[in-house]
Amino acid sequence: MDVDPAREPAPVPDPLTEITRIGDFLRALDPGDTEAETLERITALEELKSAVVAAQAKEAVAFETLRTERDRLNRVPALDCGKRAGDEVGLAKKVAPGSGRKFLSTARSIVTGMPNTFKALADGEISEDKARIMVDETAVLVAADRRTVDMRMKRSLGPSGLRSLRAEVRALSAEMDAEAAAKRAAKAKSNRRVNMTVIDDGMARISAILPLTQAVAAYESLRAGAETITAAGDAGGRNRQQVIADTFVERLSGQASATAVPAEIHLLVDTESLLSDGLVPAWLPGYGPLPAKTAREFIAANEAQMFISRIFTRPEDGQLVGMDAKSREFTGRLRQMITFRDDVCRAPWCDAPIRHADHAQPVAAGGETTWENGSGLCASCNYAKEHPGWTHQATADGLRVTTPSGRSYEVATPAVVRRIRFPRPASVSEPGGSPPGSDWQQLFSRILEPDREEARRAAREDSRATAAAEEVGTDEPQAAAQPEELPPRYCTRAEKIADWRRRNAHRRPSAKDCGGSMVEHQLVQVVFGPD
Incomplete structure (x- = not known):
């Protein structure tokens, strides 16, 4: 009797291996x-992007289920089971924890409650937006009404643009439940807020x-006030929009003039940029850079009281020098220094303000209230740190x-003041261990900077021309101008290069470090000098 041998089942490819293979194929x-x-x-890659997002959504929902079950087995309170799953998803996606929570919430709604939307996304018919x-x-x-809207929008998902899709879905939502629109309006009203964005x-x-109604009333009040100032001839050369902006600042801050900033503002400025013609930008902790000349003008022209404090940094990497406290809480200058150091939430990829x-x-x-053991975090990341299974290990670096x-x-x-001279470190050291080794190629950035003498001369000439223009045609006393002869530099550019080579001779890369590259070898000769 002829019997066919049993066939072995085809091997199932490993998902991670296949994903890596696809990535390698696309990169090449x-x-x-x-x-x-x-x-x-x-077109094919756009459809693949949608399929990837759909696969990520399924994985995120599966991870939340697994994390919730694990927390339950570990006897975590029911309300806290899976509570920080979104934070882990965000870190896995290399985005802020808040973005991870938003992604998980969206994925949960699509995967479990909107089958047609999920199918269209997985098939590449619609985008993530x-x-x-x-x-x-x-x-x-x-849930039932959401599933109904999902069914009725099945044919409109692909052809609709983003704006028309939003309008159509919103109309269907209002049709499904007359109270839904009122709930949305009430929810939106409770979410009123003010934001600031650095541009x-x-x-x-x-x-x-x-x-x-409140927005219209506030804007009309600003506009009417600006028109009154302009009609009275008090605009002082400002246009209508500038008057509205200044009135906005004066009314919010309660000050008599928009230039007299009364609030406490921390402005970190390099010494050369503050006292001379340095070009390194100043830094507003939590917000970002401010051009050096703008910072000098702000400090010189502001009518409010100024306090200047010296903050010392390490010359090799621009890091703040640490300090300790005997109290249990981070308060006073220690808290301020931690805020300066971390700038925004210290957690990976989280740029939220420090709370x-x-x-x-x-x-x-056993943790101490020290510079090395302190971290500036947003409220969400700090609460996540206290959740079971989360740990933070910190050094000042x-x-x-x-x-x-x-x-x-x-x-x-x-570095506390960002600049090319102090590139961001590539890694961190183990707590209690030695700091990571420096990349010799990154060290080039400290001396291979453009020659800024031409820029400095142009800035001085522009400053003199501005001061001369302001003095013409007026008898009013002028604010003290910058001295025409600025303090001389401590050494010439050639002396700086020679000093750098002398201090870094022990870091000179060998031929082995250059990997046989003639270009890198020649660059070493230029930077460190001939052998």
């Missing part, structure tokens, strides 16, 4: 040769999300975060 892929080929690839709109606009509906050229944008200065190693576990899944994420502390 050359562009198409024809217009039609390149456009077809763009459209899927997010479907979730956002049905957030106030119960280019030392400027910032203050935006307020308000109920429409808490807390111990990386808790006091209950960096932070290591370990999640309940056993994965670790590292972040190095950048």
Whole structure:
């Protein structure tokens, strides 16, 4: 009797291996040769992006389920089971923990409650933006009504643009439940807030999300006040928008003039930029850079009282010098220095403002209130640190975060005033260990800077021309101008290079470090001098 031998089942490919293989293939892929080929690839890659997002959403929901079950087995209170799953998802995605929580919430809604939207996303018919709109606009509906909207929007998902899709989904949501629109309006009103965003050229944008009637009333009041000032001839050469902006500052701060800033503002300025013609930008902790000349003008022209404090940094990497405290809480100058050092939330990829200065190693576990054990964190990341399974290990040079899944994420502390002379460290040292070794190629950035003497001469000439223009045609006393002859530099550029070579001779790379590269060998000759 002829019997077929049993066939072995085909081996199942490992998902991580396949994902890595696809990534390697795409990284090595050359562009198409024809217009039609390149456009077809763009379409295929866009559909692949959507499929990747759908796969990520499934994995995120599965991870939340697993994390919730694990917390339950570890007898974590029911309300806290899986509470910080979104933070772990964000770290795995290399984004802020808040973005991870938002992604997990969206993924949960799509995977479990909107099957048609999820299918369209997985098939590459819609983008991640459209899927997010479907979730956002049905957030106030119960599960059954959300599923109904998902079914009725099945044919509109692909052809609709983002704006028309949002309008159509919003209309369907209002149709499904007349009270949903009222709930949305009430929820939006409770979320009224004011935000500040740093923009280019030392400027910032203050935006307020308000109920429409209040927003109209506030703007009309500003406009009427500006028109009154302009009609009375008190504009002082300012245009209408500038008068409105100054009136806005004066009314919010309660000051008589928009230039007399009464609030406490910490401005970190390099000594050369403050007292001479240095070009290194100043730094507003938590907000970012301010051009050096703008910072000098702010300090010189501001009508408010100024206090100047010296802060010392290490010359090799621009890091602040530490300090200790005997109290259990981070207060006073120690808290301020930690805020200066970390700038924004210290957790990996989280740029939220610092709300808490807390111990990386808790006091209950023997942690001390020291410079090395302190971290500036947002409220959410600090609360996550206290959740079971989370640990923080800190030094003054960096932070290591370990999640309940056993994965670790590292972040190095950048220089207090950012500049090319102090590039961000590539890694952090082990707590209590030696600092990481420096990359000799990064050391080049300290001396291979453009010659700034021409820029300095132009800045001095511009300053003199401005001062001369202000003195013409007026008898009013002028503010003290910058001295025409600025303090001489301590040494010439050639002397700086020679001094750097002498101090870093022990760091000179060998031929082995250059990996046989003639270009790198020649660069070493230029930087460190001939052998």
